[in-house]
Amino acid sequence: MxxxxxxxxxxxxxxxxxxxxxxxxxxxLTLRFATxxxxxxxxxxxxxxxxxxxxxxxxxxxxxxPCIAQLQPGVVAIQQSAGASEMKKYFISGxxxxxxxxxxxxxxxxxxxxxxxxxxxLIKKGLEDARNNLTKGTTxxxxxxxQIGIDVYSAMSAALGVST
Numbered sequence: 001m002x003x004x005x006x007x008x009x010x011x012x013x014x015x016x017x018x019x020x021x022x023x024x025x026x027x028x029l030t031l032r033f034a035t036x037x038x039x040x041x042x043x044x045x046x047x048x049x050x051x052x053x054x055x056x057x058x059x060x061x062x063x064x065x066p067c068i069a070q071l072q073p074g075v076v077a078i079q080q081s082a083g084a085s086e087m088k089k090y091f092i093s094g095x096x097x098x099x100x101x102x103x104x105x106x107x108x109x110x111x112x113x114x115x116x117x118x119x120x121x122l123i124k125k126g127l128e129d130a131r132n133n134l135t136k137g138t139t140x141x142x143x144x145x146x147q148i149g150i151d152v153y154s155a156m157s158a159a160l161g162v163s164t
Contacts, residue, residue: 028046029048029049029105031045031049031106031107032104033049033107034107035110035111046080047061047084049107051069053072054071062103064099064103066101071107072094072155073093073151073152075159076089076109089114089115091112091156092112093112095107095108118156118160123156123160124162126153131146131150134146
């Protein structure tokens with residue numbers, strides 16, 4: 001699958017001359033990352049977050065252009081400080097990200113789990129079951145649910161580097 005990075009840009013050619021451009025000159029990005037069940041990151045200063053946007057993988061640093069991105073199943077990676085080799089990684093099933101002009105970002109995901117908590121054997125079994133359900137499905141709803149399962153389990157496998 002071909003992936004590309006897309007840059008969100010404000011439509012400057014239709015903006016007033018005195019409209020804010022989003023450049024605030026901050027020292028870090030303030031992140032809020034939550035699911036309906038928990039706050040994973042609550043207004044913490046970070047260096048960068050990488051998101052699995054439907055348009056491609058998207059890296060967000062301070063002073064990023066404001067935008068809204070729909071997220072697909074994949075990995076949200078949080079780098080706490082510049083040059084840090086360790087990143088906190090979470091698998092999400094989908095959601096939305098809102099990047100604001102004031103160097104704040106908000107990620108809301110339906111589900112999120114630390115990558116280290118994923119079990120490769122259970123993912124492989126879930127993918128196998130979803131594929132079986134796709135072939136056995138007699139209604140459009142059953143086939144759609146099975147396809148969603150295949151998409152999510154495949155994304156989990158890719159996140160762990162497990163072949164399917």
